Amino acid sequence: MSGWKDRLRLEVGARVAFDEPLAPKVSFRIGGPAEAYVRPENAAELVSALRIAREHEVPVTVLGSGSNVLISDAGIAGLVVRLSGELAQVTTPSPPEPERIYVGAGALNSRAVSQMLQDGLAGAEFLATIPGTFGGALIMNAGAHGGEIGPFVETVELLNGDLELERRPGPSCGFVYRGSGFLRDEFILGAWLRVPRGDVESARKHLREMRLARRRTQPIGQPNAGSIFKNPPGEYAGRLIEACGLKGRRVGDAEISSLHANFIVNLGHATAAEVSELAAMVQSEVSGRFGLELQWEVKRIGRGFAR
Ligand SMILES: Cc1cc2nc3c(=O)[nH]c(=O)nc-3n(C[C@H](O)[C@H](O)[C@H](O)COP(=O)(O)OP(=O)(O)OC[C@H]3O[C@@H](n4cnc5c(N)ncnc54)[C@H](O)[C@@H]3O)c2cc1C
Structure with a gap:
């Protein structure tokens, strides 16, 4: 086994697997294995894995829930990362700050919206109709039913190309129709969103209607x-x-x-x-x-x- 794999096993331990089949993890159910697959549970574990990859010049790919990808039949060389644990949490500020919520990049969109609605925040419920994680939604500037995530983003937290924590204001993230300006060597950790307080009951009703419409048309x-x-x-x-x-x-x-x-x-x-x-x-x-x-x-x- 090459040096980087030994180091991953030593330093990231139980959260790494080799030749891991990816087809079952993506919505297309297509694609070969990941040479190495890691599920870091916090930023420190993520940085360890990325540092090893960097030092051994191993390519890194982050996967969210794989709902917007076509994976090659020959699989993915190098390290594939899927954020979990602390990196997949949704957090309401304490003490409460009206209209703000933090969503970890590994959290499912549906989980983020359910917390927003619990906190009385409405207007971003379209996000719950889009399969995937919040990191994928930011990269894609995911949108549906007349809304998209970009305008709700206050600050994105990411690891930049030097693996340093950077806080980037929403307007500097380069959100465009189904895309963003994040670089290939940047890893999104999560983002603070600003979502207005609103009528949660109407938002829930709207969400049910949007979901029904999808079932009819997709x-x-x-x-x-x-x-x-x-x-x-x-x-x-x-x-x-x-x-x-x-x-x-x-x-x-x-x-x-x-x-x-x-x-x-x-x-x-x-x-x-x-x-x-x-x-x-x-x-x-x-x-x-x-x-x-x-x-x-x-x-x-x-x-x-x-x-
Ligand atoms: C049935 C169906 C309906 C859909 N409807 C819509 C729709 O209405 N609107 C819409 O916009 N999309 C839609 N999509 C596409 C998809 O759900 C979205 O693009 C979603 O945001 C992708 O999220 P994901 O977590 O699955 O990302 P993935 O598919 O896993 O990854 C997408 C890209 O983001 C990158 N990425 C993911 N997480 C990170 C991270 N933390 N840091 C850096 N890069 C990262 C990946 O490397 C990849 O390049 C639909 C998909 C399906 C299957």
Whole structure:
């Protein structure tokens, strides 16, 4: 075993696994293993693992809940990190400060919203309809039903490229439609949000309606990674794909959903190669018919995909 793996085992101990299958951990249920997989429970454990990777020049990938990724069939080289424990907590300030809440990057969005509603904060409940962790939501500037997370962010706490704690104000985070300005070597720990006090009962009702609407319009019961492509300005990728007659088109076990044309579903044994081939075919048909180049929203990660 190479030196970095021995050091990980020694210094991070029980929270590290090698050749860990990733497909069961991501919503697409596709992809090969992580060379090393670590679940740090606090910032000190995270920094130890990152320092070892840094010293041995081993690449690091953070995964949230894997709801916006296509993992390579050959897996991910180096270290894959999934935040847990203290890094996945949602905290109300004590003594209470109206309208502020801290969400750890490893916390599920649904958990964050349930704490907001308990604290009487309303207006960000759209976040609970988006699968995933809060770290993933910040990287993607996740949004739905007319809202997105960026405008609620007061300060993001992260480890910068020198592995130092940095507090970055929301307006400096470069939030754009389904993206942000965080760098590849930055690791988000969590963020302070500012969410107004509001009518919690209406917020709960609104949330139920949004969830119902999703069940009607998205292939929730089949493995997928949400929208494959970003919407071009003023357009919907799904509408363009449907207009090309591509609903139901298959490559192997990867299929364009017949419910929502911007979703590719895994019928059982789809591979990343099949999803990539199907997506390339979609891009080519949409480009040929509408002159628009669809851009991937899903992040392609791992061996063989560009970093
Ligand atoms: C059924 C379905 C519906 C969806 N609907 C929506 C929707 O309505 N709106 C929407 O915006 N998205 C939607 N998505 C996509 C996805 O849920 C969001 O992009 C989500 O925010 C991703 O979070 P995650 O924790 O799963 O991140 P992952 O998919 O695990 O990771 C996404 C990216 O973030 C990076 N990352 C994650 N955590 C950290 C961290 N702590 N520090 C640094 N980098 C990190 C990863 O390396 C990766 O590049 C949907 C997905 C599914 C499956």
